Amino acid sequence: MNASFTEDDIVRFIYNEVSTEEERAIRRAIETDSDTSQAYLSLLNVMHQLDTFSLGPSKSTVDIIIEHSHHSSLETSL
Amino acid sequence: MKRSLISDDELVIGYINGDDESLKIIIVRHKQKIFTSIYLLVKDHYLAEDIFQDTFMKVIDTLKQGKYEEQGKFLPWVMRIARNLVLDHFRRRQKMPTLVDSEGHDVMAQLPVDTENQETQLIAAQTAEHVRRLIQELPDEQREVLVLRHYANMSFKEIAELTGANLNTTLGRMRYALLTMRKLIEKYNLTL
Numbered sequence: 001m002n003a004s005f006t007e008d009d010i011v012r013f014i015y016n017e018v019s020t021e022e023e024r025a026i027r028r029a030i031e032t033d034s035d036t037s038q039a040y041l042s043l044l045n046v047m048h049q050l051d052t053f054s055l056g057p058s059k060s061t062v063d064i065i066i067e068h069s070h071h072s073s074l075e076t077s078l
Numbered sequence: 079m080k081r082s083l084i085s086d087d088e089l090v091i092g093y094i095n096g097d098d099e100s101l102k103i104i105i106v107r108h109k110q111k112i113f114t115s116i117y118l119l120v121k122d123h124y125l126a127e128d129i130f131q132d133t134f135m136k137v138i139d140t141l142k143q144g145k146y147e148e149q150g151k152f153l154p155w156v157m158r159i160a161r162n163l164v165l166d167h168f169r170r171r172q173k174m175p176t177l178v179d180s181e182g183h184d185v186m187a188q189l190p191v192d193t194e195n196q197e198t199q200l201i202a203a204q205t206a207e208h209v210r211r212l213i214q215e216l217p218d219e220q221r222e223v224l225v226l227r228h229y230a231n232m233s234f235k236e237i238a239e240l241t242g243a244n245l246n247t248t249l250g251r252m253r254y255a256l257l258t259m260r261k262l263i264e265k266y267n268l269t270l
Contacts, residue, residue, distance in 0.1 A: 008249040011256065015227060017234060046259045050228050053209040055123075057113045057130045062105060065134040069101050072142050 005029055010040050014047055086152035094141050105134065108153055112160060115230040118213055119164045119222065129167065133160040157230045158240055212262045220255035223248055 005026055012018050013026045029036040084092075084103070092100035112133065117126035136159050140146055148155035213221060222241065226232045232240070238248040 007253050007257075008246075011249060011253050012234070015234070042260060043256050046256045046263070047228070049209055049259070049263065050213075050224075053114065053206040053213070054110050054229075055114045055117050055126075056110050057127055061127045061131050062109065064131055065105065065138070066098070066102060068135055069098060069138050072138055 005036060007039055007043075010036070010043055014040070014043055087149050090141065090146060090152060094144070094146070101138070104152070108156065111153070111230050112156060115157060115225045116160050116164065118210070118225045118229065119161070120167065121214055125167065129160060129163045132163050136163075151236075153230065154232050154236045154240075157226060157232055161226075161240065208266075212259055212266075215262060216255055216258055220251050220258060223251040224255040224259075227252055 009018070009022070009026060013023065018026065026036075030040045031037070084100075086104060086107075089100040089104045093104070109130075113126060113130050116129050116133070117123060120126055120129065133156060137156055146155075213224065216224065219241075223237055226237045226240070227234065234245060234248050234252065238245045241248065243251070
């Protein structure tokens with residue numbers, strides 16, 4: 001990997017937590033250095049797998065929350 | 079203005095001023111991230127439902143009492159509440175006496191719990207199921223950082239502040255979590 005960047009830098013890059021300058025430099029490294037490119041693609045692949053998992057609460061749970069809010073509004077207005 | 083373009087702060091202000099619709103919008107906007115994060119931390123769907131509900135009860139009560147001071151950071155604030163409730167649950171569970179049988183074995187550990195079928199029914203895709211299992215094989219600290227960054231969309235700095243670790247430690251845990259996930263995918267030869 002490009003000696004200027006660590007895997008932590010690649011992680012920050014993947015999650016858009018780098019400065020504009022860092023972003024430009026890391027992008028250049030990914031394009032020109034095969035180790036950096038491999039590390040980046042490998043971590044990006046894991047990130048995409050994580051995206052396949054998503055769950056939401058049941059409708060009844062959300063309804064209970066909204067009901068609680070409604071009751072709170074009524075109590076406040078009394 | 080389209081409701082979907084309204085910021086969280088504007089929705090919160092709207093809700094505090096009596097617009098209940100704003101609360102619904104904000105719940106719909108963030109429910110997947112928050113619920114997924116809670117679920118991956120507690121590993122139990124029904125418990126995650128309870129904690130999600132309790133989280134928003136606290137959110138509502140705080141907003142109604144005029145105590146909200148997290149402008150620009152609604153989601154991290156909600157995740158802090160959720161995480162504290164998760165920790166409270168685990169602390170209470172540790173205090174519960176362990177029921178043992180005549181041979182000294184933990185009774186709860188032996189009860190047949192059909193969570194696998196329940197979980198599988200709830201998760202549509204086999205791929206998602208694999209991902210869930212892999213995440214739950216991660217060490218607790220790595221799993222927490224991964225969940226809070228990837229699913230709750232908190233920044234590494236916010237996660238560091240929340241967990242009391244420094245930024246480098248937090249980044250390191252995330253790196254190890256992603257590398258561990260990669261190794262597990264290879265180990266189980268999963269096609270995800």
